[in-house]
Amino acid sequence: MCIRWPLHSGERQMKLPADEVRAKAYRKVPDEFGGLFRIIPLSDATFVEAKESLSRLTEEEIIDAFVWTNDCTFRGVDVLSLLRGEKIAGNPPRTHRDDWDEAGQIAGSLSEVRQIADTGILRPDRYRDPLFRSAITSVLIHLKDLLYKARVAGMPTTISDERGDTNLLDVIPSARDAACHVTSKKVQVGPSRVRYGISRGPDAGAMIDGVQLGCPFPDEVAVFFGPNRVYLNRDILTAYHHLRDYYGDDGLASDSTKA
Incomplete structure (x- = not known):
């Protein structure tokens, strides 16, 4: 599976395999995910922190959520690593x-x-x-x-x-x-x-x-x-x-x- 990742004007669009989805050029902090995520700038990297349990979502569904945000792109984030819990372990369960x-x-x-x-x-x-x-x-x-x-x-x-x-x-x-x-x-x-x-x-x-x-x-x-x-x-x-x-x-x- 490949997805088309939206980039800034002047940059060439590229296709990336789903297991290699990476962020590009952090620009702003929108609320683009229907309350699912917030985007936090940290020096030279940007991390996406889950605000609720992701147990109901498949990786494909969450990739879709990122692809929808065509007003902004991200830098230095292996999205799937985040989604697999490598950087969001310990996220409190939904109540x-x-x-x-x-x-x-x-x-x-x-x-x-x-x-x-x-x-x-x-x-x-x-x-x-x-x-x-x-x-x-x-x-x-x-x-x-x-x-x-x-x-x-x-x-x-x-x-x-x-x-x-x-x-x-x-x-x-x-x-x-x-x-x-x-x-x-x-x-x-x-x-x-x-x-x-x-x-x-x-x-x-x-x-x-x-x-x-x-x-x-x-x-x-x-x-x-x-x-x-x-x-x-x-x-x-x-x-x-x-x-x-x-x-x-x-x-x-x-x-x-x-x-």
């Missing part, structure tokens, strides 16, 4: 209190998204509202964190509709990062920058450097960040409904749901 704390965070995030949706600002006909972009940004922030947590807990993140299969983790995190970071390179389309390009219904939209910024669905609003498109109903609200059904109001996934 019921940990589960309830996380459940409270999940329930709070779902509640905030619901409150935003209840205002009606996320209806397709409100896309010209001055608060529409702010609402989308806030929802994307919550959904990215919730999807990471749900992925670890076992919730499928791939949906099927008339487009075929779509993994929400290929759509929501990228949109969230571009929405939150004004200088993000993810909004680049050739020499132009497209941040929050919006198209409603079967509108041809603009053509920028060969990229068609349009929306083929009459009931939809498409939001563009560079060449990447996220749909209001099919991606954003669908992700929220899946998460709400999975976790319920208390933020705890039931055994039957997990199964």
Whole structure:
């Protein structure tokens, strides 16, 4: 198995065997892992310390978590050695209190998204509202964190509709990062920058450097960040409904749901 590791602009992407995954160029300290890890700079090396037991995760799943963090890269860390416990031995086991704390965070995030949706600002006909972009940004922030947590807990993140299969983790995190970071390179389309390009219904939209910024669905609003498109109903609200059904109001996934 090989994975593609994201590097800084100007560096050539490289493929590494899964058993030789190593970090590159430490840049910042994000919370990119849905609460699983924190990144600590230590002189000339950076260590990843687990904040909870990793017993529920396979090495492949945790590698996936690192690959998702394409806004940053790391230096001097043999990831799999860390994950095998060579540097995180003695990490305290997960407790019921940990589960309830996380459940409270999940329930709070779902509640905030619901409150935003209840205002009606996320209806397709409100896309010209001055608060529409702010609402989308806030929802994307919550959904990215919730999807990471749900992925670890076992919730499928791939949906099927008339487009075929779509993994929400290929759509929501990228949109969230571009929405939150004004200088993000993810909004680049050739020499132009497209941040929050919006198209409603079967509108041809603009053509920028060969990229068609349009929306083929009459009931939809498409939001563009560079060449990447996220749909209001099919991606954003669908992700929220899946998460709400999975976790319920208390933020705890039931055994039957997990199964």
